[in-house]
Amino acid sequence: MDIWHRVGRIVRFSNLGTVLFFVLNILLITAVFGTSGNVAELIIIYFVTVAISLSPIGEACLAAFAGAKNIKRTDIQLRVIPLVQYVLDKAKTSTSLAPAKVKVMIVHDSAPNAFAIGRQTLCITDGLLALPDDMMLGILAHEIGHLAYQHTVIQLLIGGGNIFISGCLALIKITCWVFSAIMGLFAFGFRSRLIAIATALFAGISTALTWLWVKFCMLFLMWSMRQNEYLADEFAYKIGFGLELATALDKHISDVPNDGFFRALYDTHPCNDDRVAALQNLGVPYSRY
Numbered sequence: 173m174d175i176w177h178r179v180g181r182i183v184r185f186s187n188l189g190t191v192l193f194f195v196l197n198i199l200l201i202t203a204v205f206g207t208s209g210n211v212a213e214l215i216i217i218y219f220v221t222v223a224i225s226l227s228p229i230g231e232a233c234l235a236a237f238a239g240a241k242n243i244k245r246t247d248i249q250l251r252v253i254p255l256v257q258y259v260l261d262k263a264k265t266s267t268s269l270a271p272a273k274v275k276v277m278i279v280h281d282s283a284p285n286a287f288a289i290g291r292q293t294l295c296i297t298d299g300l301l302a303l304p305d306d307m308m309l310g311i312l313a314h315e316i317g318h319l320a321y322q323h324t325v326i327q328l329l330i331g332g333g334n335i336f337i338s339g340c341l342a343l344i345k346i347t348c349w350v351f352s353a354i355m356g357l358f359a360f361g362f363r364s365r366l367i368a369i370a371t372a373l374f375a376g377i378s379t380a381l382t383w384l385w386v387k388f389c390m391l392f393l394m395w396s397m398r399q400n401e402y403l404a405d406e407f408a409y410k411i412g413f414g415l416e417l418a419t420a421l422d423k424h425i426s427d428v429p430n431d432g433f434f435r436a437l438y439d440t441h442p443c444n445d446d447r448v449a450a451l452q453n454l455g456v457p458y459s460r461y
Contacts, residue, residue, distance in 0.1 A: 192392040231290030238287070240277035240295040251301060252276055252308075256294065259312045259413065266411040269320040284420075286311050288318040291325060303420065310408060310416030317407030323400045397440045405447055409454050418451045418458035 243249050256276055263270035277295045279285075284299035294315050300308060318324050408417045421444045441447075452458060 188392075188396065193389050193396075196389045196392070228290075231293060234289050235277060235293055235295065238289065238295060239279050239281075240289070240293070241279075243276060243278050248278065248301065252296060255305060255308055256312055256316075259309055259316055259411070262411045262413075263313070263316055263320065263407075267320065267407075269407075271316065271319045274316065274319065284311075286315050288315040288324045291322075292319065293324075294319070306416045307420035307423075310413045310418070310420045313408035313411055313413035314404045314417055317404035318400070320407055321400065321403055323397075323404065394440060398442050401441050401447065402450055405451055406454060409451060409456060414451050414454060414456035415458055418448050418456050421448055421451075422458070422460055 243252070253276060256274055260270065260274055271292055273292055275293050277293060279295050279297045281297040282299045283297060284303055285297045286295060286300055288294050294312070300311065303311075405414075405417060408414055448458065
């Protein structure tokens with residue numbers, strides 16, 4: 173697959189929030205460090221951390237952080253690998269977007285779940301193994317959809333970008349609080365105490381502003397992640413596993429309720445009722461009743 177096909181899978185409307193997330197991060201670097209004259213170097217460092225996260229090292233680190241391990245048990249391999257291969261073969265015959273191969277890993281968790289990482293890693297939980305084959309096929313098709321659309325590559329981009337931005341924000345906060353502490357130590361006179369209080373207020377305000385900035389940027393990122401869930405669901409439907417996915421979503425996959433408007437803004441997934449409804453609108457003949 174040539175570079176333009178790869179770019180086309182990433183540059184889409186559903187990823188607009190992720191693009192804005194990165195643009196806002198670059199603006200933050202420019203605004204905070206612009207007077208130092210080293211903005212270009214800092215932006216280069218930012219993209220170097222992103223490039224490292226996109227390497228196999230980044231994918232392996234993300235899998236390790238998620239607690240994913242190689243599947244060593246033969247019975248688990250015999251249960252899962254044929255199902256993954258069946259979905260992958262169906263995807264390859266249905267669309268050119270399908271990944272060439274998938275590496276399956278396991279996370280020891282009793283909740284039925286699966287998630288994709290990087291370019292080719294698909295993680296399943298112990299709890300997923302308790303589901304019937306048809307429901308597993310629907311969930312696996314959804315996760316392979318994430319790999320096909322390279323949503324998981326975007327996760328690596330986010331991870332690499334966040335390492336650098338988190339470091340910048342931490343540096344800002346530490347500098348403000350250290351300066352405030354130094355001023356407090358030498359605040360012997362009334363005027364010095366006023367300066368110390370003002371410095372402490374500045375440190376507190378800067379900490380609050382950086383927190384608000386992160387929350388503001390995350391709004392765009394979470395919106396993109398929710399849109400990508402619908403795309404992965406649609407992928408599962410297109411390759412023939414829409415009914416199986418809708419059944420799994422409605423019966424076995426846990427769904428955290430949206431406790432209010434602001435909670436919903438920061439959810440990584442739409443609620444399952446909305447996802448099932450979207451699948452029904454695509455033509456999936458699913459009904460709970």
